[in-house]
Every structure is written in C-alpha cells, then in structure tokens.
Amino acid sequence: MNIEPHVSAEQFDVREYMRLDLFPHFLCPGCGHGMALRAMMWALYENEISMDKLAVVSGIGCSGRLGAYIDSNTFHTTHGRPLAFATGLALARPDLHVVVITGDGDCLAIGGNHLIHACRRNLNMTCLMLNNEVYGMTGGQVSPTTSTDRYTTTTPYGNYEPVFDSCKLAEAAGAGFVGREVTMQVPTLKDLIRQAFDYNGFSFVEIISDCTEIFGRKNQLGESAEMILSQKAATRPDSYGTKVDEPFRPNPLKTGVLVRSERPEYRAVNYQGKKSK
Amino acid sequence: MADRVTNVLIVGVGGQGVIMVSKVLALLCQRQGFEVKQSEVHGMAKRGGAVFSHVRFGKKVHSPTIPTGEADILLALEWAEGMRWLENLNPESGVFISDTQKIMPPFACRNRSRNQVPIYSRETPAEILDKVASGYALDAAGLATDLGNERAANTILLGIMSTAFDFEPQDWLDIIEKFVPKNSVEINRQAFLEGREWVKNASIPEVVTYDDKRFENESVMRNELEIIPHWCKGCDICVRMCPEQCLELNDAQVVEIPRADDCTGCRICEWLCPDFAIKLHKVAVPSEISKELVLET
Numbered sequence: 358m359n360i361e362p363h364v365s366a367e368q369f370d371v372r373e374y375m376r377l378d379l380f381p382h383f384l385c386p387g388c389g390h391g392m393a394l395r396a397m398m399w400a401l402y403e404n405e406i407s408m409d410k411l412a413v414v415s416g417i418g419c420s421g422r423l424g425a426y427i428d429s430n431t432f433h434t435t436h437g438r439p440l441a442f443a444t445g446l447a448l449a450r451p452d453l454h455v456v457v458i459t460g461d462g463d464c465l466a467i468g469g470n471h472l473i474h475a476c477r478r479n480l481n482m483t484c485l486m487l488n489n490e491v492y493g494m495t496g497g498q499v500s501p502t503t504s505t506d507r508y509t510t511t512t513p514y515g516n517y518e519p520v521f522d523s524c525k526l527a528e529a530a531g532a533g534f535v536g537r538e539v540t541m542q543v544p545t546l547k548d549l550i551r552q553a554f555d556y557n558g559f560s561f562v563e564i565i566s567d568c569t570e571i572f573g574r575k576n577q578l579g580e581s582a583e584m585i586l587s588q589k590a591a592t593r594p595d596s597y598g599t600k601v602d603e604p605f606r607p608n609p610l611k612t613g614v615l616v617r618s619e620r621p622e623y624r625a626v627n628y629q630g631k632k633s634k
Numbered sequence: 635m636a637d638r639v640t641n642v643l644i645v646g647v648g649g650q651g652v653i654m655v656s657k658v659l660a661l662l663c664q665r666q667g668f669e670v671k672q673s674e675v676h677g678m679a680k681r682g683g684a685v686f687s688h689v690r691f692g693k694k695v696h697s698p699t700i701p702t703g704e705a706d707i708l709l710a711l712e713w714a715e716g717m718r719w720l721e722n723l724n725p726e727s728g729v730f731i732s733d734t735q736k737i738m739p740p741f742a743c744r745n746r747s748r749n750q751v752p753i754y755s756r757e758t759p760a761e762i763l764d765k766v767a768s769g770y771a772l773d774a775a776g777l778a779t780d781l782g783n784e785r786a787a788n789t790i791l792l793g794i795m796s797t798a799f800d801f802e803p804q805d806w807l808d809i810i811e812k813f814v815p816k817n818s819v820e821i822n823r824q825a826f827l828e829g830r831e832w833v834k835n836a837s838i839p840e841v842v843t844y845d846d847k848r849f850e851n852e853s854v855m856r857n858e859l860e861i862i863p864h865w866c867k868g869c870d871i872c873v874r875m876c877p878e879q880c881l882e883l884n885d886a887q888v889v890e891i892p893r894a895d896d897c898t899g900c901r902i903c904e905w906l907c908p909d910f911a912i913k914l915h916k917v918a919v920p921s922e923i924s925k926e927l928v929l930e931t
Contacts, residue, residue, distance in 0.1 A: 366901055371910055380865055381909060387869030391908025543905035569869070582874035585906075 387581025389566035420460035437467030476530035533558030639692035646711030648679030651788035730769035793829020872903035
C-alpha cells in the first residue's frame with residue numbers, strides 16, 4: 358500500500374482486528390509481546406491482507422496465546438509444533454497467508470527440529486519468533502536464548518550455557534529471509550514484518566521482547582521502560598554499517614534484514630509438475 | 635576607502651553560499667592590491683546552522699575580526715540572521731543588504747503541534763530599514779527562482795553589494811566564474827547583473843517571504859488521547875517514553891493525561907502500549923476557533 362506513513366498511522370486502528378471481548382489480555386504489565394502484536398497487525402493492514410485469508414498458527418507459551426486475540430483464523434497447537442502444523446496447512450491451502458507466532462522455547466528448544474526443517478523446505482510462510490529469553494508462562498525456566506550469567510528458576514547460580522543465535526541457525530538451515538528487530542521500534546518492526554510477508558518463501562523474524570515480571574525482576578534489569586531501552590541500545594541497526602564503533606554501539610547484535618536469498622520456493626520446484634511413477 | 639580598513643560582514647545559514655561570497659570578495663580585493671584578512675565560522679553549516687564570515691581589507695589590516703558596531707556592509711542571506719548581526723553594523727554609515735527569505739530553524743517551532751505559527755523575527759523590512767543608515771531588502775531567492783536556480787540568490791546579493799565598491803563589474807564576474815560550478819556560470823552571471831539592475835530602482839518589500847505551502851490546506855488538528863482505564867496495567871512505559879511528559883499514573887496505577895494541551899500527537903504512547911489501552915484521535919478544530927488559535931501564538 359503506497360500511502361504516507363502518517364496517514365497509515367492515522368487510519369490504522371488495531372482494535373478493529375482484535376477479539377475485544379477477551380480484553381484486557383492475559384500478558385503481564387509491560388510485556389513486549391503486545392507491541393510485537395501491534396506491529397504484526399499494522400503490517401497486515403499495510404499489506405492489505407484480508408483477515409479471511411490469514412491463518413495464524415501459534416504454539417504454547419506467552420507468545421502462543423497472542424493468536425487468540427486476533428480476530429481471524431487462528432490455530433492454537435501443541436508445544437513446539439506450530440511450524441509442523443503450519444507446513445501442513447500451507448500445503449493444503451496455498452491460498453491462505455500463513456503466519457506462525459512462536460516463542461524462543463517453543464521454536465528453538467522443543468520445536469528446534471521443526472524449525473530447521475521448515476527453513477530447509479522454504480515453504481511460503483512467515484515465522485515470528487518472540488524472544489524474551491525465558492519460559493515465562495511455565496514459571497521462568499532457562500531457555501536456549503537466556504543470556505550467560507542470567508538467573509532463572511532453574512539456574513539459581515546463573516546460566517553457564519552459551520546462547521543460541523536463532524538468526525544464524527535459520528540462515529544456516531536455509532531460510533530465505535531472516536530478520537531481527539526489537540519490540541520498541543514499532544514502525545521499523547512493522548516495516549520488517551511487511552518485507553517478511555512479501556517474501557515468497559520461508560521468512561524468519563526474531564523479535565527481541567522483554568519479560569519484565571519473571572526474567573527482568575529476577576535479574577534486576579529494571580522496569581519495562583529500562584528493559585526496552587537497554588535492548589534498543591544493545592542492538593545495531595543496518596544504517597550504522599558493519600563497523601563496531603566502541604563507545605556508541607559496542608554490541609554486534611545486528612537488526613534489520615540479515616539474509617535475503619533468491620532460493621526457489623518449495624512448491625515451485627518440488628510440488629508442481631511432479632507425477633508419481 | 636583607500637586608507638582605512640573596510641569591513642564586510644556576510645551572514646547566513648548553512649548551504650546558502652556565505653563562504654562563496656566572502657571568497658569572491660576576498661580574492662577580488664587581493665587582486666586589486668589590498669591586504670585582506672578573512673575569518674569565518676561554518677561549523678554548524680551541515681545542520682542548517684548559522685554561518686558568518688568577516689572580510690576586512692585595506693592598506694594594512696591587523697585583526698581578522700570586525701569590532702562590534704564597525705561593519706561597513708552587512709550582507710545577510712537570510713532575514714533572521716540579518717537581524718541577529720544588526721548591532722555589528724556601523725550605526726552612522728553602515729549599509730544593510732538582506733534577503734527577505736525565511737529559513738525556519740527547528741527550535742523556532744516551540745509549539746510542535748501541526749500548523750502552528752513558528753516563533754520568528756516579526757519586524758517588517760520597512761521597520762528595519764528605518765533603523766539603519768542605508769539598506770536594501772529584497773526577495774533574492776524569489777528572483778533567483780525566476781532566473782532558474784534558487785541557489786543563485788547569493789550572487790544576486792553579491793551584485794547589489796558590488797555597487798558599493800569602485801571595482802569594475804567584469805572583475806567581479808571573472809572571479810565569480812572561478813568559484814561556481816562550470817554548468818552554472820551563465821546563470822550566476824545573469825544573477826549578478828540582475829542584482830546590479832535591481833539597485834537602480836530599489837523598492838522596499840512589505841513582508842518577509844516564507845515559501846512553505848506544505849500545511850496550507852490543512853486545518854488545525856487537536857490531539858485527543860483515548861485511554862481505556864480497565865485495560866491499562868500500569869507498566870509505566872508510556873509515562874516514561876512520552877517526549878512531552880504529559881502522561882502520569884494515578885493512585886490506582888492507571889495512566890491518565892493531566893497535561894493534554896502539551897500532546898503533540900507523536901503516537902509513541904499508542905505504539906508502545908502493550909495493552910492496546912491508548913488510541914490517539916486527531917480531531918479537526920472548527921475554522922473559527924482555529925483562526926483564533928493561530929492569532930494567539
């Protein structure tokens with residue numbers, strides 16, 4: 358949709374696309390998942406994707422519950438398996454726009470295998486992984502993306518495992534589109550998700566979210582405002598270039614579009630025109 | 635002019651060509667056998683900030699800067715910059731030459747709501763020209779746009795300034811050619827001659843021109859924040875992130891807007907609210923009230 362950004366911001370009302378009878382939602386105060394949901398709905402609005410042609414598949418966890426609030430075709434599946442369900446859905450109904458909302462534990466630990474195979478197949482769908490570094494809903498256990506030395510209920514002496522870089526994993530497994538953004542940059546995140554929706558193939562977006570109540574409080578990371586600001590400060594947008602400039606952006610965690618390859622989509626090579634012998 | 639030092643102060647905004655004008659003048663004076671000293675500040679130029687250049691020439695020049703109140707010519711490429719440097723002009727014999735073009739600095743927009751009148755110098759050209767010994771004010775940017783390139787406005791003003799000296803017009807043109815890009819030599823020559831022509835029947839413009847038609851057809855909008863109190867969980871994000879600090883948490887840990895007039899409608903609170911509890915509405919103010927609002931500021 359080629360409209361001015363401020364016109365789009367004025368016209369778009371996220372409440373028109375929500376199941377308002379379920380509100381207020383179940384998320385804790387200051388949880389970044391709400392901002393990510395807004396960015397996703399805004400991207401759907403700007404890409405003019407009809408709610409009838411949208412299928413949201415979500416797993417278990419805080420992120421999995423987001424699907425329930427979207428007034429569309431939503432599919433709440435088993436733990437770690439949203440990508441497997443979505444693969445079947447996308448193959449059976451190519452007319453649907455399949456979006457998977459998943460969390461870091463859901464996608465990388467329990468559903469890690471499904472992620473790498475979904476990346477390998479490059480089937481046309483979008484996977485939004487909300488990374489809040491912890492299993493929030495089940496009580497704050499350590500997850501594959503918990504930073505080193507952070508305290509969780511299962512790592513009372515600090516986490517000593519190295520961190521899983523999900524974007525590198527998706528890239529190595531063959532995802533055609535890989536991106537990363539923090540929740541605080543809502544318009545930028547919206548633009549990134551729009552590109553992911555437009556991409557013909559498997560697109561993986563890591564959204565760095567904050568878990569204030571369970572993760573932030575235990576690690577004394579401050580309130581939501583401090584957490585989202587520190588997340589923003591720890592990332593380096595594309596516009597800063599590849600150079601790590603010490604005093605300003607020492608962290609090499611890149612945001613924006615990380616990978617965009619021209620791999621053929623699954624159905625274009627493997628599905629159409631093949632006949633059984 | 636021969637024995638004493640002549641002081642020329644050239645001021646403007648970054649990108650207008652203050653340095654180019656002062657280079658032309660300095661080189662010309664040097665070629666005519668004077669000693670020239672020039673000093674400038676252009677550090678803020680890239681951010682659209684103030685640029686000024688002192689040019690002093692004569693038989694013997696000691697200091698590169700002009701003492702306050704001793705400038706013989708003040709050449710302003712922008713109206714408010716001219717106002718700012720007016721006290722440096724010699725009150726008895728100084729010549730004031732200024733473009734009436736307005737270039738609005740960001741901090742002139744104190745009230746950041748849409749369609750508000752920026753805070754800017756309110757003197758009309760006639761008022762200012764009364765105060766100085768002799769002066770010219772014209773819409774040089776408009777004249778230059780008519781010639782084909784708005785950026786030649788500085789050369790028009792240079793043409794006006796050249797009438798104050800005894801140098802030959804051809805000498806000026808030779809040096810202008812050295813400093814302008816090759817494909818704009820012709821337009822700068824025209825602009826220089828246009829400036830010299832203009833002086834012969836100089837007139838005083840009525841208003842300071844400001845050519846910004848972006849918001850012309852927009853009515854004044856009021857920002858109204860709709861907050862659903864029972865959706866708000868009091869996470870404090872909007873209160874901390876609001877650039878105008880117009881939100882607050884009340885005793886029940888629910889956000890409210892005590893300073894609604896300060897809201898500029900930037901939507902940061904709406905975007906960052908994880909609970910979808912805030913929605914900004916832009917409400918058009920009826921035209922009779924909007925006229926009053928504009929007059930107040």
